[in-house]
Amino acid sequence: SLCLRKRLLLLCQQMRGREGLYRKGNSMSETKMNPIVKNMMKKYLEKLPEIQNRDLSNQFEYFTASLILKNFAGARSDVDVDEYIAGDGIQGYDFFAVLVNDELMTDIVDLDDTLEKKENIRIKFIFGQMKGGQHIKLAPVSTFLDSVQRIISEVGEVDYHRYPCAEYVKSVYDNAEKFSANPELSCIYVVTGKAEIADPIKEKEREFKQKLDALEVISECSVDFLGAQPIQDLYRVTEQGISRRVNIPGKTPIADVPEISDGYIGLISLRELLNLITLDGGEDDRLDKRRLAKSVFSENIRDYQGHVEVNNSIFETLKDPEKRKRFPVLNNGITIVSREIRPTKEQLFLKQYQIVNGCQTAHVVHEFFSDLVDSDGYEEAYSAVGKIHVMAKIVGTDNPDLLRAITRATNQQTRVSPENLLANLPIQKNIEEFFDLKRHDNKNFALYYERRDKQWDREHIELGKWRIISIRHLIQAFGSCFLSRPHRANRYYTDLRDMAESEVFDNEDKLPYLWVSALLFCRMEFLFSNQKISSDMKPIKFHILAAITRAFVKGNYKFKISAEKAENLLSRLVELASDDDSYVKAIEIVGELAKRKSKDDKITRDFCKAEGDVKNFIREASAAVRKEFN
Secondary structure, eight states: OHHHHHHHHHHHHHHHHHHHHHOTTOOOOGGGSOHHHHHHHHHHGGGOHHHHTSOHHHHHHHHHHHHHHHHHSOOOTTOOGGGGBOOTTOOSOSEEEEEETTEEOOSHHHHHHHHHHOSSBOEEEEEEEEOOSSSOOHHHHHHHHHHHHHHHHTTTTSOTTTOTTHHHHHHHHTTGGGBSSOOEEEEEEEOSSOOOOOHHHHHHHHHHHHHHHHHTOOSEEEEEEEOHHHHHHHHHHHHHOOOEEEEOTTOEEOOSOTTOSEEEEEEEEHHHHHHHHBOOOTTSOOGGGOOBOGGGGTTSSSOOOOSOHHHHHHHHHHHSTTGGGGHHHHSOOEEEEEEEEEEOSSEEEEEEEEEEEOHHHHHHHHHHHHHHHHHHOHHHHHHHHTTOEEEEEEEEOOOHHHHHHHHHHTTTTSOOOHHHHHHTSTHHHHHHHHHHHHHHHOGGGOOEEESSTTTTTTSOOTTOGGGEEEHHHHHHHHHHHTSOOHHHHHTOHHHHHHTHHHHTSSOGGGHHHHHHHHHHHHHHHHHHHTTSSOGGGGGGHHHHHHHHHHHHHTTOOOOSSOHHHHHHHHHHHHHHHHOHHHHHHHHHHHHHHHHHTSGGGOOOTTTTOSHHHHHHHHHHHHHHHHHHHO
């Protein structure tokens, strides 16, 4: 009957609606995607052929997750984006990340280790939902916010299989006695079209925030809706850096300095500083609506340290109407390095700049302005920050070594990160040159050593970003392959890093071993990203590296031999890594053994964490691999 047909049609429409709401990997039409966003995504994924093999919705998910990580979480260029994407079958959210004291956690092990070692911790949760539709709709927004609320409010009670991020949230709240303040929460909802927010959605957002306020477990909560224009802006910031005009009347040139194209010293208002450290706000471009541009601090030696004594003192000075008049002489000021400076009478155009000193001052100014808007209103606050000034040193150079030298020289009062210290060891240049030599010898083995973050961002890397290995990953790979310490690479990276100067980067005899460990690591990452090996084995990837290395060189690591002898010793590992089928087989042999030794055949990051268990597993696994290949 006509009535029955109508009821069936309505039922089909409801089913389709539910699929769009709950099923991951739902179809997404190219014709509905903003053409500029589509082109940007295509360009971004050119270096990632393994991601290009995914369907359009999963490509969009990866693309936007990467932009969020780099712009909202300050992630390094070598970040494994897939680690933060929820994956198929996870309902309610698509993306999750947690930061401890502004440092992005790589996994639950990293989180637990950091929480154990640190005091006065500041936490930020970031949840994301990426939708392929053109418009923001109430139903999926409600599902997203309700899921986040449940994860936060029912700590320790929700199902980890349904909401894997709940394990991270519980771990954080289990250390609540160390909070300097309750965690911050950022919820980001992404669509491919125009991010127009209807009144029912605004009401849902208000209700969501009210419920969280009532729980008193979150200090700050933000909900951002990103459409085509914000995505475009984030992409440009990620790929091109930020460029701005800054008013600096009475500037004084810095003359005749080698390798500096231009340089100036002068006073800028805090309003100008806020313009430099925030992202464009789109249609509503008020300064208080703008988001902090974390990417302009990526070359800074340390992140914002929160409400420590020095920063509290800066804040108190700004709050006092009389003291703030002396701010230019009370504060050390900021140092900006720009790839290009174009001067006009009272302005400078800065292209792709970094704030290499003054990160603490900049963050405190941003927080002060926000508080002033809340207490005195936007117009009054906007006027006030135009009357307060700070000393600025602005240097133009595109020399990366000079950039690092300026960063070190202007941050003598701060603690330099261990990776920064290791990156400046004399051997590092030799490692770069060795990798370069190998690239010229055989393009199939082209690897790129990234001892400085974003070192290769402006280069065209052939055949995939998996070829880039960071200093952290090189330490982990070498420590697993040739020091037989995969448990430290996996669970206790800081311990392994602290011994790197004396055991990893101590002499040039290790160059062939460093390169081979990088090759094994990078090829394994390639196989994971192309789904040629199961992601279930990711928790033990360093154990696998250790076992396979021992299988083919039998633990006979003679570092004090000639380069030619070292190459011969390691040749079978190179052959293995160059043959995907053989490498997959070796990896699966180790993986199957690990499954048999794991509870319920499920491999976790707790696998083989004791020294004795690690040695026994490597011995048994390497014997199994050797038996298959000999």
